[in-house]
Amino acid sequence: xxxxxxxxxxxxxxxxxxxxxxxxxxxxxxxxxxxxxxxxxxxxxxxxxxxxxxxxxxxxxxxxxxxxxxxxxxxxxxxxxxxxxxxxxxxxxxxxxxxxxxxxxxxxxxxxxxxxxxxxxxxxxxxxxxxxxxxxxxxxxxxxxxxxxxxxxxxxxxxxxxxxxxxxxxxxxxxxxxxxxxxxxxxxxxxxxxxxxxxxxxxxxxxxxxxxxxxxxxxxxxxxxxxxxxxxxxxxxxxxxxxxxxxxxxxxxxxxxxxxxxxxxxxxxxxxxxxxxxxxxxxxxxxxxxxxxxxxxxxxxxxxxxxxxxxxxxxxxxxxxxxxxxxxxxxxxxxxxxxxxxxxxxxxxxxxxxxxxxxxxxxxxxxxxxxxxxxxxxxxxxxxxxxxxxxxxxxxxxxxxxxxxxxxxxxxxxxxxxxxxxxxxxxxxxxxxxxxxxxxxxxxxxxxxxxxxxxxxxxxxxxxxxxxxxxxxxxxxxxxxxxxxxxxxxxxxxxxxxxxxxxxxxxxxxxxxxxxxxxxxxxxxxxxxxxxxxxxxxxxxxxxxxxxxxxxxxxxxxxxxxxxxxxxxxxxxxxxxxxxxxxxxxxxxxxxxxxxxxxxxxxxxxxxxxxxxxxxxxxxxxxxxxxxxx
Amino acid sequence: xxxxxxxxxxxxxxxxxxxxxxxxxxxxxxxxxxxxxxxxxxxxxxxxxxxxxxxxxxxxxxxxxxxxxxxxxxxxxxxxxxxxxxxxxxxxxxxxxxxxxxxxxxxxxxxxxxxxxxxxxxxxxxxxxxxxxxxxxxxxxxxxxxxxxxxxxxxxxxxxxxxxxxxxxxxxxxxxxxxxxxxxxxxxxxxxxxxxxxxxxxxxxxxxxxxxxxxxxxxxxxxxxxxxxxxxxxxxxxxxxxxxxxxxxxxxxxxxxxxxxxxxxxxxxxxxxxx
Numbered sequence: 001x002x003x004x005x006x007x008x009x010x011x012x013x014x015x016x017x018x019x020x021x022x023x024x025x026x027x028x029x030x031x032x033x034x035x036x037x038x039x040x041x042x043x044x045x046x047x048x049x050x051x052x053x054x055x056x057x058x059x060x061x062x063x064x065x066x067x068x069x070x071x072x073x074x075x076x077x078x079x080x081x082x083x084x085x086x087x088x089x090x091x092x093x094x095x096x097x098x099x100x101x102x103x104x105x106x107x108x109x110x111x112x113x114x115x116x117x118x119x120x121x122x123x124x125x126x127x128x129x130x131x132x133x134x135x136x137x138x139x140x141x142x143x144x145x146x147x148x149x150x151x152x153x154x155x156x157x158x159x160x161x162x163x164x165x166x167x168x169x170x171x172x173x174x175x176x177x178x179x180x181x182x183x184x185x186x187x188x189x190x191x192x193x194x195x196x197x198x199x200x201x202x203x204x205x206x207x208x209x210x211x212x213x214x215x216x217x218x219x220x221x222x223x224x225x226x227x228x229x230x231x232x233x234x235x236x237x238x239x240x241x242x243x244x245x246x247x248x249x250x251x252x253x254x255x256x257x258x259x260x261x262x263x264x265x266x267x268x269x270x271x272x273x274x275x276x277x278x279x280x281x282x283x284x285x286x287x288x289x290x291x292x293x294x295x296x297x298x299x300x301x302x303x304x305x306x307x308x309x310x311x312x313x314x315x316x317x318x319x320x321x322x323x324x325x326x327x328x329x330x331x332x333x334x335x336x337x338x339x340x341x342x343x344x345x346x347x348x349x350x351x352x353x354x355x356x357x358x359x360x361x362x363x364x365x366x367x368x369x370x371x372x373x374x375x376x377x378x379x380x381x382x383x384x385x386x387x388x389x390x391x392x393x394x395x396x397x398x399x400x401x402x403x404x405x406x407x408x409x410x411x412x413x414x415x416x417x418x419x420x421x422x423x424x425x426x427x428x429x430x431x432x433x434x435x436x437x438x439x440x441x442x443x444x445x446x447x448x449x450x451x452x453x454x455x456x457x458x459x460x461x462x463x464x465x466x467x468x469x470x471x472x473x474x475x476x477x478x479x480x481x482x483x484x485x486x487x488x489x490x491x492x493x494x495x496x497x498x499x500x501x502x503x504x505x506x507x508x509x510x511x512x513x514x515x516x517x518x519x520x521x522x523x524x525x526x527x528x529x530x531x532x533x534x535x536x537x538x539x540x541x542x543x544x545x546x547x548x549x550x551x552x553x554x555x556x557x558x559x560x561x562x563x564x565x566x567x568x569x570x571x572x573x574x575x576x577x578x579x580x581x582x583x584x585x586x587x588x589x590x591x592x593x594x595x596x597x598x599x600x601x602x603x604x605x606x607x608x609x610x611x612x613x614x615x616x617x618x619x620x621x622x623x624x625x626x627x628x629x630x
Numbered sequence: 631x632x633x634x635x636x637x638x639x640x641x642x643x644x645x646x647x648x649x650x651x652x653x654x655x656x657x658x659x660x661x662x663x664x665x666x667x668x669x670x671x672x673x674x675x676x677x678x679x680x681x682x683x684x685x686x687x688x689x690x691x692x693x694x695x696x697x698x699x700x701x702x703x704x705x706x707x708x709x710x711x712x713x714x715x716x717x718x719x720x721x722x723x724x725x726x727x728x729x730x731x732x733x734x735x736x737x738x739x740x741x742x743x744x745x746x747x748x749x750x751x752x753x754x755x756x757x758x759x760x761x762x763x764x765x766x767x768x769x770x771x772x773x774x775x776x777x778x779x780x781x782x783x784x785x786x787x788x789x790x791x792x793x794x795x796x797x798x799x800x801x802x803x804x805x806x807x808x809x810x811x812x813x814x815x816x817x818x819x820x821x822x823x824x825x826x827x828x829x830x831x832x833x834x835x836x837x838x839x840x841x842x843x844x845x846x847x848x849x850x851x852x853x854x855x856x857x858x859x860x861x862x863x864x865x866x867x868x869x870x871x872x873x874x875x876x877x878x879x880x881x882x883x884x885x886x887x888x889x890x891x892x893x894x895x896x897x898x899x900x901x902x903x904x905x
Contacts, residue, residue: 047808048822059729068725074878097821139741184874190818226680245687448821452806465804497806502824502846565847566806 040189042431045473046423046440049450050432052101053080053375054196054257054420055212055298055367059088060174061106061198064371068387071373073104073178077185077193080375088372088387096378097448097503101192101422101432104178105212107200107229175227179219186218188428195219197227199256201234207325208263211239211291212367216433217252224250235274237283240290255437257365259295261303261344263401265325266335268303269344269360271351284351284359293436294362296341296443296621297418298369299385300401300409304443304621305342313527314543315511315589318616319415319445324407345624346515346523349581352628353517363439363480363623364585366418366446377446380556382416382596389414393604396597396612412612416596417445421620423452423478439480442586444620448501451510453479453586455625457486459493461570468497468568479586480623485630491576492627496530497568498588498620506563508533508547508589508617512571516582527587530571533564549592551615556594556602563591578629585624589617667705669698677701732885739884743876749865751876756862759872762816765831766856768809770802771848772841785842792839792851807847813856823847831857 058076059069068088075085082098136144179195186193194214201209215222228242243254261268273283296304301321310316322339324330337343341362348360368375372390376383382391389395389411396412423440424431435441442451452469456476463471472495477483483492498510509532515525529544536544550559573584598614601607608614677697681689689697717723743751752759772780772788780788788801798809811819820828827845834840834854842849865872 070729078878100821184870187871450806466799466806466809468806499806500846502820502822502827504846560846568804568806 040426040428042426042428044425045469046425046435046478047469048427049421049423049442049448050100050192050427051419051421051444051448052099052103052192052432053367053370053377054103054105054194054214054293054365055198055259055295055369056080056102056104056373056375057106057198057369057371058104058373060178061371064106064373064386067371069372073106073181073373074185076104076373076375077102077181077191079373081185081187081191085374087374087383087390089390089392091390093374093376093381093383095376096381098191099375099419100427101194102375103194103196103212103214104182105196105198105214106174106178107198176219176223179222183219186429188426190427192427192429192432194429194432195222199228199239201236207265207267207329208260209234209236209258209267210260211236211256211258212295213243213254213256214433214436215252215254216430216437217250218429221250221252236291237274237286240286243290253433253437254290255293255433256291257293257295257367258291258362259298259303259367259369260300260326261294261339261341262301262321263325264335264339265329265331266338269338269340269347271338271347279351279355279359281355281357284355284357287359288357288361292363292439293365293420293441293623294341294344295365295367295369295418297366297415297445299414299417300369301413301415302417302445303340306336306340308336309340309343310525310527315527315587315617315619318619319417321401321409321413323409324402326401328402328405328407330407342513342515342525343523345583345585346517346525349515349517349583349626350521350523352581353521358626361626363436363441364443364621365420365436365441366443367420368418377416377419379416379446379594379596380599382414382599384411385414391600391603393600393606396600396608412597412608415445419444419446419448421448421450439623440478442479442620442622445616445618447504447590447618447620449504449507449588449590449618449620450499451479451586451588451620451622452495452497453622453625454495455481455483455492455584455627456495457484457490457493459495459570463495464497464568464570468495471495477625479625481625483625483627486578486627488578491573491578492584492625494571494573494584494625495568496571496586498531498566498586500563500565500590505558505590505593505618506533506560506565507567508563508591509544510567510569511587511589512584513587514573514575514582514584516577516580518580526575528571531567531569533562533567533591547591549615551592551594551598553594553598553614554602556598558591558593560591581629582627583624584627586622588620590619592617667702667709669701673701674698735888736881736885739880743873745865748869748872748876751879752863752865752868752872758875759863759868761860761863763832763860764813764856764858765811765816765819765854766813767811767831767852767854768798769807769811769843769850769852770798770809771805771807771850773801773803789839789841789851792853798851802851803848805847813858 056076057064058073059071060073070088071085079085079093079095080099080102082095084092084094087093133148136148175197182193182195185191195217196212196214199211199213201211213227225246228239233239239256243256246252246254258268271279273279294303296302297319302319305313305316306320306322307313307317322331322336344360344362348358351360352358368377369385370376370383371386372383374383384390384395385400388398389400396410398411399408400411400414402408421442421444422432422435424435452472454472454476458475459471463475472478476495486492494512496510496512498507500507510530512528512530513525514528515523518524529538532544533547536547539545548562550562552558576582592615595614595616597608597612601614674694678689678694681693681697711717772785791801792798807823816828816831819831824845827843827850830843831852831854834843834852836854836857839851839853841851843852844850
């Protein structure tokens with residue numbers, strides 16, 4: 001192609017958009033595992049937690065591309081499944097360990113048109129020019145193709161394209177290309193590539209009300225619709241209608257996961273509909289039906305808990321991005337009340353009383369929201385949110401979100417987080433999606449600790465041990481579910497088992513966080529320490545003392561000489577009141593470990609300012625178990 | 631609300647993207663004086679189709695009229711912008727054009743690989759496509775006190791009890807790790823037990839209680855029941871994966887070649903900073 005001049009640019013734009021070239025390999029999608037004999041074995045109940053990221057943008061997202069990201073969905077899936085790829089800054093990158101699954105959630109928009117000439121569609125190749133194009137594509141010879149492409153562009157600029165090419169039914173967008181890539185990388189039993197997109201609502205100047213949409217299905221179903229964009233609507237009720245229409249049309253399934261309530265300036269859990277009118281029972285039922293999980297940890301801070309709402313919880317103050325929204329509009333002081341998961345879980349109980357359905361019945365989810373195409377949540381292998389903060393000396397410094405000043409967020413504040421552990425009966429699209437749908441998930445800040453959490457009325461201390469999981473499923477319900485009505489007089493009992501990441505740090509403690517609505521209709525919360533390492537006893541304030549700290553900042557190393565590799569327990573709610581709605585979730589904390597900033601300091605041989613956080617306690621949160629008196 | 635939306639930078643980027651990537655293209659080419667804007671039948675049909683794909687129902691007359699009006703507006707301002715050179719020196723536009731160009735140029739190399747191509751590719755790196763061995767084993771964690779604190783005699787006693795058929799659960803320390811693992815690929819075992827433990831399973835003999843074998847959960851006695859190495863893969867078993875990798879390798883190769891070739895057509899001057 002000749003050098004671009006202004007006219008050539010226009011021609012290129014027009015031609016490119018109508019380019020009559022098909023996507024690669026639109027032939028039959030194989031769902032069988034390439035190379036593995038036989039089918040994927042499913043277990044009777046979930047035996048493994050599968051780890052992945054529900055939130056990845058590649059260079060095909062408009063904002064990532066604008067930042068200079070050049071990765072494609074292909075690169076993203078390759079990295080996630082364990083391959084080495086080239087980063088946006090030309091460096092080689094590879095995960096320490098592959099993921100089990102991943103979703104690409106680009107802000108999809110039409111990238112141009114690539115169509116089925118290659119397939120030799122008779123309607124197409126009845127035209128002599130298109131026939132030559134078809135032959136050229138078959139030959140695979142660039143010497144033949146290039147002049148054909150040039151001819152195509154010329155024809156476009158002269159309004160001389162064959163009639164067949166103008167028919168929009170041949171237009172295939174980046175969406176179609178993305179979902180075909182997902183099908184190519186989906187390897188049941190080994191790596192699940194889920195299809196998804198992000199519906200990116202930035203209401204009224206940057207209030208983050210985004211949702212990620214995840215399909216259960218393959219490209220043949222997902223390709224029957226286009227991703228919803230905010231040009232169509234910003235109203236979640238219309239999103240839910242779109243989701244219902246997809247399911248009715250294709251027989252497929254979708255679920256939605258909101259994120260970054262912390263950047264919504266109070267709007268994420270506002271107790272109104274999007275247009276400001278009071279919440280209705282339909283709204284509450286719809287939100288519960290379609291929005292199954294909430295992203296509580298990601299690179300742009302956490303949305304699990306806030307010290308203002310949980311002043312007695314010494315672990316509520318972590319990864320805080322709470323100064324304003326995406327555009328740097330400062331947060332009003334009261335906004336925190338309607339942004340964080342823990343508060344929403346409690347408010348949801350209260351709203352259920354008046355609306356008949358709990359609109360905030362969210363399970364736990366974690367993702368990265370990377371805009372580099374590289375999903376990295378390993379502290380010693382963190383590639384940042386944007387191309388501009390891929391590993392290099394000094395990447396702690398620039399503003400990455402918002403504008404410079406009080407409400408801007410700088411490089412060092414990015415968290416190398418998060419991930420979701422999914423308790424599924426197999427590593428397949430259907431099994432993983434189904435587990436997300438029933439909320440049998442836990443979020444982590446990027447490590448692969450695992451947490452089991454069961455609720456029931458017949459557990460006892462003898463159930464703790466090798467048969468804990470079996471007893472959990474047989475006599476109770478797992479995380480994400482509802483406790484059945486209690487036999488009279490009985491308080492709920494719980495079985496909890498936490499295991500460290502086999503390649504990571506020991507565990508500090510396991511806690512149950514309970515929220516409830518009291519007799520006066522006021523929401524309450526309490527944190528219970530239920531299991532901890534070593535022989536620590538509660539201090540004068542009733543809290544288990546800190547576990548210690550083995551981190552050596554000079555080398556970014558720690559030792560597992562404190563903490564425990566596993567913590568399991570039986571727990572009974574000592575403050576149970578059968579008349580009060582309640583919600584319980586488990587939080588697990590690791591011993592302190594170096595944060596990516598400290599790894600950077602050691603790797604690049606320099607010191608960041610004192611105010612940069614260097615050490616943290618990675619953690620996990622299960623989906624809740626809900627109790628209702630009715 | 632709409633005004634605020636239009637001022638949103640992200641909306642600008644998305645709007646620009648939509649503009650560049652297909653909406654403008656479906657409009658007819660500019661006339662000699664650039665004053666003729668044609669919203670073609672094909673473009674209108676495409677608008678309707680997209681709206682229907684999103685809304686789940688056919689587009690209404692009013693909706694279509696609004697979409698068309700919006701398209702005309704886009705086109706008018708776009709052309710005015712071009713005459714002012716607003717497409718120049720805009721990194722966003724440049725990057726999107728680059729992205730489109732690279733995608734299109736990729737289509738030049740579109741021939742399907744032959745069986746011979748794939749066989750050769752597979753033969754050059756069979757380990758890459760070989761499945762890891764399957765292992766089946768039983769394990770326990772040596773009780774508290776551990777091998778460091780236990781005398782070799784005590785360890786031997788434990789081992790003998792296991793060999794004699796004692797219930798492993800009665801000997802091992804409580805753990806959530808599975809007592810028994812059935813014919814599972816070694817790399818998936820590593821995801822649960824950690825890499826070093828899985829590596830050790832490659833080395834210990836089959837049958838009999840072996841150990842201590844270390845993991846980050848403790849020290850284990852392990853009885854390896856089966857270890858099944860997989861044969862070098864045949865193309866028919868791994869074809870889709872091999873083809874995908876072959877195409878990926880080709881894409882990267884031709885991308886580099888293409889850039890090298892194109893760059894030769896230009897004279898690149900990089901100014902040095904003053905002072």
